[in-house]
Amino acid sequence: MTSVALLRQITDYANRADPYPLYAELRKTPVVQDETGVYLVSTYWEIRHLLHDPRVSSDVRNLSPEAAGAVGQAEDPNLPPSFLRLDPPEHDRLRRLAMRPFGPPHTPRRVYEMRGELGEIVSGLIDGFRDRGQIDLVDDFSYPFPVTVICRLLGVPREDESRFHGWADTIAGGLDPGHGTEEEREAKQQEVRQARADLAVYLAGLIDERRRSPRDDMLSALATGHGPDGQMSPVDMVITSTLLLIAGHETTVNLITNGMLTLLRNPDVLQRLREDPDLVVPMVEELLRFEPPVQFIPHRTPLSDIEVAGTIIPKGAPLFLMLASGSRDPQRFLDADRFIPDRTDNQHLGFGSGLHNCFGAPLARLEAQIALTELTRRLDNLRLVEDPPPYRQNAVLRGPRHLAVAFDGLKQ
Numbered sequence: 001m002t003s004v005a006l007l008r009q010i011t012d013y014a015n016r017a018d019p020y021p022l023y024a025e026l027r028k029t030p031v032v033q034d035e036t037g038v039y040l041v042s043t044y045w046e047i048r049h050l051l052h053d054p055r056v057s058s059d060v061r062n063l064s065p066e067a068a069g070a071v072g073q074a075e076d077p078n079l080p081p082s083f084l085r086l087d088p089p090e091h092d093r094l095r096r097l098a099m100r101p102f103g104p105p106h107t108p109r110r111v112y113e114m115r116g117e118l119g120e121i122v123s124g125l126i127d128g129f130r131d132r133g134q135i136d137l138v139d140d141f142s143y144p145f146p147v148t149v150i151c152r153l154l155g156v157p158r159e160d161e162s163r164f165h166g167w168a169d170t171i172a173g174g175l176d177p178g179h180g181t182e183e184e185r186e187a188k189q190q191e192v193r194q195a196r197a198d199l200a201v202y203l204a205g206l207i208d209e210r211r212r213s214p215r216d217d218m219l220s221a222l223a224t225g226h227g228p229d230g231q232m233s234p235v236d237m238v239i240t241s242t243l244l245l246i247a248g249h250e251t252t253v254n255l256i257t258n259g260m261l262t263l264l265r266n267p268d269v270l271q272r273l274r275e276d277p278d279l280v281v282p283m284v285e286e287l288l289r290f291e292p293p294v295q296f297i298p299h300r301t302p303l304s305d306i307e308v309a310g311t312i313i314p315k316g317a318p319l320f321l322m323l324a325s326g327s328r329d330p331q332r333f334l335d336a337d338r339f340i341p342d343r344t345d346n347q348h349l350g351f352g353s354g355l356h357n358c359f360g361a362p363l364a365r366l367e368a369q370i371a372l373t374e375l376t377r378r379l380d381n382l383r384l385v386e387d388p389p390p391y392r393q394n395a396v397l398r399g400p401r402h403l404a405v406a407f408d409g410l411k412q
């Protein structure tokens, strides 16, 4: 196998169930240039350094034009980027504004105070399985749970879910590196731009409503809040709420589903978790290392030529940071390919690192901890129906599309 064709193999659906041997192959050369021109960085320390390197940009407008075409990550001419894809100082200002109603220093207890509500949503979903011996964990639990949570947090009516589900899926699909011909990639980008525009119109309407009659939710806080950074522009409000809605839809679902799949493949750990629910805290960290929902970051580019592990990555070149590979790097983690639920030295890359580190991490952690504890506690004799399960197409936001599980009954 030549290393230059590895990205094609990683994005090939046939390898979705187990991409880890490909990452091991990739790590033999910490930086490789793929046949499409993309630079892939796969080892832990190199990825970590790049995540903290101010010479590395998240803004696709800094990609050279050829590079933007090659990876299908061209700028959207209609809408500006979210802070996920901006550099300082604009990134920092917008992130601070979004953080005001969500976390420290302004609202430090926001996520913690949702604990009771999260527990109620989980109990309600599990109670609904009473007369069933088999469920699809994705459609019946892992998807509706975080979606309900992010909708409540933002103040988006849950009943509108059927309207924005399709848009959210299409936008998340846009993260997947381009397949096929240039025309096919352009057609896909066009679909993504349309979905972003439709969702933007929908959210702009809601934000307008909240500006006129605010409630206790994040859309109202963004629409009416003032602070040292002033206020977000109306367009930035729409872009930021789009980012939060998509991030709340398309990531935690995979952490919960990958988590349950891993537990069901390791029944001894499942039993340990039943006996010692506190195990869930380090276990969720280990899941973020071992089966991370975000496998790689496909949108970075150097602002000047930089040297990484002896290779010069030129200014404007497309740079992919292979987080899932870094988190399995045996140079960093002992027994890196083993799932060790109480691993202590575990600075994984599951939430990224540096100035773009995951904004929603405290919420995602709490959601996964509550979900996995309650599912294992309440579903009797839980077992997998199909292994491996069918996966989603997306190679970046990787997880099962369905996970059929059977059980014998429900505990209270």
Ligand code: HEM
Pocket: 058, 083, 084, 085, 095, 243, 244, 247, 248, 251, 252, 255, 292, 293, 294, 297, 349, 350, 351, 352, 353, 355, 356, 357, 358, 359, 360, 361, 363, 364, 365
């Ligand atoms: C298990 C679930 C999640 C995982 C694995 C995850 C992973 C990540 C990763 C790897 C990044 C870094 C991206 C980069 O460096 O370019 C990130 C950023 C981000 N995440 Fe999450 N995320 C999760 C859940 C959430 C949730 C629930 C929210 C919203 C409440 C959220 C909001 C964000 C935002 C806004 C950013 C951009 C931060 C910035 O650019 O400063 N994430 N996430």
